Amino acid sequence: MSETILEVRDLKKHFPIRRGLLRRVVGQVKAVDGVSFSIRKGETLALVGESGCGKTTAARCILRAYAPTGGSIKFKVEGREVELAGLKRRELRPLRRHIQMVFQDPYSSLNPRMVVGDIIGEPMLINGMSDAVARRRRVEELMELVQLPRAYYNRFPHAFSGGQRQRIGIARALSLNPSLIVADEPVSALDVSVQAQILNLMLDLQDQLGLTYLFVAHDLSVVKHVSDRVAVMYVGRIVELAETEALFERPLHPYTEALLSAAPTPVPGAVSNRIVLEREIADPANPPPGCSFHPRCRYATDVCRQVLPELQEAEPGRLVACHRAKELSLAGVGAAEHVVA
Amino acid sequence: MAQIDSEKYAVATQLQLTWWRFRRHKLAMISIVLLLLFYLLAIFADFLATTDPHATDARTSYIAPQGIHLFDDNGFNPHVYGIKGQRDMKTFKLVYTIDPSRKVYIDFFGRGYEYNLFGLLSTDIHLMTLKNAERGDGIYLLGTDLLGRDLWSRLVVATRVSLTIGLVGVTISLFLGVLLGGISAVYGGMVDTVIQRVIEVIRSMPTIPLWLGLAAALPNDWSVLQIYFAITIIISLLAWTDLARVVRGKFLALKEEEFVMAAELAGASQGRIIFRHMLPSFASHIIAAVSLALPAMIISETSLSFLGLGLRPPAISWGILLQDAQNIQTLALAPWLLVSAIPVVVVILAFNFLGDGLRDAADPYG
Amino acid sequence: MADPILSVRDLKTQFFGPEGIVRAVDGVDFDVYEGRTLGVVGESGCGKSVTARSVLGIVDRPGRVVGGSIMLRPAGGGPAIDLARLTNEEMRKYRGPEIALVFQEPMASFSQHYTIGNQIGEGIKLHMGLDERAAKKRSIELLDMVGVPQAARRVDDYPFQLSGGLRQRVMIAMALSCDPRVLIADEPTTALDVTTQAQILDLLRSLQQQKGLAIILITHDMGVIAEMAHDVSVMYLGRAVETGTVKEIFEAPRHPYTRALLRSIPTVLAKPRTRLPTIAGSIPHPFDRPKGCSYHPRCAEIIGAVCETAEPPAVDTDDGRQVRCFLHGGMEAAKAGVAA
Ligand SMILES: Nc1ncnc2c1ncn2[C@@H]1O[C@H](COP(=O)(O)OP(=O)(O)O)[C@@H](O)[C@H]1O
């Protein structure tokens, strides 16, 4: 097994809720509340869950766009291990080049006032590559890598489609040869047909360049195509973590089961046995006691309503946070009910 | 219609895109031409003036507007008619009227009163002066006022004063607005709260009484120039709040943009983020806000002066000219004095159209 | 099958912009039946929303319906009415009580200054002549029907107080407020999570069963189509390139575009880390509509010179399906056209 490059332990990010003229703190949105996982070099770890469960917040803490409220983020860079959690802005700047991000919104993520070449070259310029000729050569290489015609160097982002913009965003993220790329829902805003192009591109780049991805998504069908392992998040916590194949075939957490069942399948009439999750994700400012999934869980018992289940190893390589994980036998995909009616 | 040239569009800079969009606004285009003309007029005000705008003469009181005649018996020979005094047989008062029998010829680039061009070059050359003038003769394009001063000459000089007050005022409020709005947005927290509260307090004050109060507090013995600057500062002290809000709002919105986060995550310094990534995005909004603040400034000065609380004679501004046209009797006697209202209306409207056009065109991606 | 409620033929809508004419919808045909869902699918920019707006007579300026017919069969029988010929004033009678629209982005289609109760009640008062109290009562019933919890309390909320899923439910309640017979849902779940999407689709299905609604469901997601549609119309660059029942489209797609779309869907059934087949390139800008078959630059099964020069006509195949592709006929007509 290859080495671990990122080790997140008990990561917390609470946003204070302020009210009134004096802006007193009246509560905390516990957007991320004790998340732990690690990422190995060269793999793709997917972080999935409904919107509002804290995926973006967790990703931004790791990127240190946010200062975490608690926990540790150990990152291997150039052979040594750095604790990112407590670093100041100034201390972070030289480290930033090693973790780069691909954004969800292909529109907001590119500066409309800069041409494509400058957008992709900007990180290199910031990090001291001041030779314009060399920079341009590298930008063109990157454009080729993400399959954008070099001739588009001087175009502005408004002239590109969503899919092409996402390629620009990926080229920018690659420009500094980062050891980890955090992609926050990189295909959620795209048409299904364009999603496939971007997913393939990300897979190809990973094979060519040995990239490591933290891939955030809310759609398990997308995750299935890119990830090696999957962490399922619910209200600020990870509820299940497993190898992709195992998780899809035999989920251990009822929430994973429901997410799998909600993913649309391109087979007419396959919905008959869908588990439709009732209501909405719990409010992270005021999560329910016990297992935060219990109000929507069809297997919930009394203990679920009172005791918070810990994330534990259920089987080698599989973690799950559910009191009933051992006794339940949940439906994955490929099971009979998903075959055409 | 022809296909659009998509390559041209794709590599167009923000300025080009804005311009292309702006061009489609007919009214804004007309307005910008008009405003340019007005500012040219302001720059060359003294050159264009036909007589000394301060010179009074009882003989030429309330002379009606007078056209220029281009031809005489000898062909092209621009001239105006002379002025003659006549006793009114009922009131036995001497009235001065136009005397078509006497031609006074126009001298182009002739010499008149002395003035400073751009405040540097002392000269006495004017576009039009008179050659064989007798006392009282003049080119009264827009007529004269009670004191016999030429309205056209006064109007061009007033235009200079009123338009520059707007510019100076906007510059001051832009400086304050960008500085305080920027500080408010960058530092946030307590600083932001304080600045925002101050803005709210200022904005909640009724402006007219406040101006009146401040303007009335100006010492009587101040020179025209001092009063001019004092008034500009009073006006802009109140106007910067709008700009500060635009800057702060736009800044905060941009801070949330993902491309700004991308720059930060690439390791960019705070200064680079602001100047390279954020400023270009809201420069256009500031320009639009400025073009809407300008007419407000001009109106403020005009109203203050009109009420006798802004600039005071012998200064000349639109407000002061309108002050002369204040009462009904004067207007019955000399309706042409109302002409001073036209540039005010035209300039204010033009600025508003221009502002609308700019605001629409400013965000070519929006 | 009974007669269609709504029958659209050769619909054409164009935008007359300063840069030129955009043929956003360029000859679309479809039929919608009571109790059935027509799925309209295609990539962004292919004209789905403009089609929906044309049917409702709410195309944004500088756009205009320039051709075709939109025949609505009236509730009480009688001859069909061509909505394309109605004035805006006349159209208002049909918008709401006959045909209603659910938008993709519910936030943008609500006013932020009125409670949701006010906004639902608006249409009810207008079309049903109810007073304030009765309208509010009906609003609460509607919210209840679309599964908004504690409807009686929520009716006084403002749109920004609701989550995305709830907003979409309220949007549906608003659309249903005047008991329309045709509901057009324009990407109702594109902005939502898969879980919320499942809830909303479930709701639409059960409403259809209760009320016999005819639904036009617009989406770019074949997965949603598979789940919801009875009939499918696949659009490309302003045209329907293939129509058929959902089973036919998924089991035996004919148009190369349909096939490519189907292949490119990510699915939970896939093997982990498998690459998806993709459609080459991207949808062209509407100004640069390719000559011949507008799909030919991206088509994997292109028939050389023919597809590049001639436009494939809509061919009705024996089994009642329609395809616009030379692989499935129309070649004779094209040759005749070239020869002529
Ligand atoms: N800057 C913030 N201030 C306050 N609350 C926030 C902030 N960012 C996110 N949240 C809250 O944290 C929760 C998790 O949000 P997010 O991480 O964006 O979720 P996801 O990416 O999974 O959709 C949400 O309830 C959201 O409202």
Ligand SMILES: Nc1ncnc2c1ncn2[C@@H]1O[C@H](COP(=O)(O)OP(=O)(O)O)[C@@H](O)[C@H]1O
């Ligand atoms: N208001 C408008 N002005 C000009 N063109 C428009 C306008 N609305 C839509 N279009 C054009 O019509 C085409 C179809 O758009 P639309 O129906 O919104 O696509 P879809 O809903 O399938 O994504 C697009 O090419 C778009 O550029």
Ligand code: SF4
């Ligand atoms: S702990 Fe209980 S409520 Fe939570 S997921 Fe497991 S069974 Fe459901």
Ligand SMILES: [Mg+2]
């Ligand atoms: Mg997110």
Ligand SMILES: [Mg+2]
């Ligand atoms: Mg659309």
